[in-house]
Amino acid sequence: MTDSFRRMWAELLPVGRSASSGGYRRFAWNSADAECRAWFEEQARARGLAYELDRNGNQWAWLGDPNAGDAVVTGSHLDSVPDGGAYDGPLGVVSSFAALDELRSRGAEFDKPLAIVNFGDEEGARFGVACIGSRLTAGVLGREQAYELRDADGVRLPDAMEKAGYDPAAIGADEDRLGRIGAFVELHVEQGRYLTQEHPVGVASAIWPHGRWRFDFHGEANHAGTTWIEDRRDPMLTYANTVLAARKKAKLAGALATFGKVAVEPNGTNAIASLIRGWLDSRAADEATLEQVVEEIRQAAYERGERDGVRVELTRESYTPVVDFDGPLRDRLAKRLGGVPVLPTGAGHDAGILASVIPTAMLFVRNPTGVSHSPAEHAEEADCLTGVTALADVLEDLACK
Numbered sequence: 001m002t003d004s005f006r007r008m009w010a011e012l013l014p015v016g017r018s019a020s021s022g023g024y025r026r027f028a029w030n031s032a033d034a035e036c037r038a039w040f041e042e043q044a045r046a047r048g049l050a051y052e053l054d055r056n057g058n059q060w061a062w063l064g065d066p067n068a069g070d071a072v073v074t075g076s077h078l079d080s081v082p083d084g085g086a087y088d089g090p091l092g093v094v095s096s097f098a099a100l101d102e103l104r105s106r107g108a109e110f111d112k113p114l115a116i117v118n119f120g121d122e123e124g125a126r127f128g129v130a131c132i133g134s135r136l137t138a139g140v141l142g143r144e145q146a147y148e149l150r151d152a153d154g155v156r157l158p159d160a161m162e163k164a165g166y167d168p169a170a171i172g173a174d175e176d177r178l179g180r181i182g183a184f185v186e187l188h189v190e191q192g193r194y195l196t197q198e199h200p201v202g203v204a205s206a207i208w209p210h211g212r213w214r215f216d217f218h219g220e221a222n223h224a225g226t227t228w229i230e231d232r233r234d235p236m237l238t239y240a241n242t243v244l245a246a247r248k249k250a251k252l253a254g255a256l257a258t259f260g261k262v263a264v265e266p267n268g269t270n271a272i273a274s275l276i277r278g279w280l281d282s283r284a285a286d287e288a289t290l291e292q293v294v295e296e297i298r299q300a301a302y303e304r305g306e307r308d309g310v311r312v313e314l315t316r317e318s319y320t321p322v323v324d325f326d327g328p329l330r331d332r333l334a335k336r337l338g339g340v341p342v343l344p345t346g347a348g349h350d351a352g353i354l355a356s357v358i359p360t361a362m363l364f365v366r367n368p369t370g371v372s373h374s375p376a377e378h379a380e381e382a383d384c385l386t387g388v389t390a391l392a393d394v395l396e397d398l399a400c401k
């Protein structure tokens, strides 16, 4: 298993990696994503697994009869955020194949079908909504909404899929498929620092509710050298104050608020901007706190906008309610792994989307620095291998005689 893990890791490592930053740019339906997808299909076929592409562009590799029901599914995603790390997503997919290799070497006898999945567009880096593949499958993102999604160049999601050689005509809820799954387990690198030195692996208890909101600050373009300060309607000012307010409100509430993406029009050094678009990502331990924090940020933006002569518009682009992972499945995993830590996370996952429809659990592999969504994201190989063994133990418990 160690060899197969190392080989797979080395194969994926260069795909979509920027030579300058060392980060990844594997965005839905781009060429790096296509390479990752070809790699997944190759892994499936090399192991004699039945390869399947579902109606939403998610990839599946089946051991046993996909139609038998009560299947045990594991996997994650292969796409990345802009300049993402190597582990967020790929560690789960590589570990899934390596865990199957491990179970085969143990001579495990399966009495349930097992599948490995690569969910499409988990990060939402291209079309703004995270977990598109699993959301479509679970029916929490509708086909009509999905058809309206556009990337930064104005390319519609169905056109991007078509260009990459996929048929977007059939996208939508896939109840039949979910009805044939008894449990889903996603292994993922930990994205914070909950796991202590002594614990390379943990089990997830919950995912914080989180969402994405777009603030449009409409001002007036004008000359940087001739427009008196009192004559300006500068949306940059309102935006900057909103960022400060977000930080303050979130801190006071014990929540998180991030403006990580911004677009400026016309984006000229010597022109006051006409429009600033700022995307807020906010998360909290419970939905009431999240709602309150976003409302406070909204109020701060509107009040500041009035002072600045800037019109503020707010659009909620996506929202994921709190996820409490299936209690019996979570306890079964923790027990099978000998009492590992059970921890919540603020990061979103396909497992969080599926948890509303099927029993779902997650395993986390220790991240020594907690850094994620960055080229510096890291996990020690020994911890990754411990993760593979833990996943194999869990799958054996769930799917074998």
Ligand code: GLV
Residues within 6 Å of the ligand: 122, 123, 130, 346, 347, 348, 349
């Ligand atoms: C995805 O990784 C997210 O939590 O934003």
Ligand code: MN
Residues within 6 Å of the ligand: 081, 088, 123, 373
């Ligand atoms: Mn991520």
Ligand code: MN
Residues within 6 Å of the ligand: 077, 088, 089, 122, 188, 348, 349
């Ligand atoms: Mn991820």
Ligand code: MN
Residues within 6 Å of the ligand: 122, 123, 347, 348, 349, 350
């Ligand atoms: Mn994620």
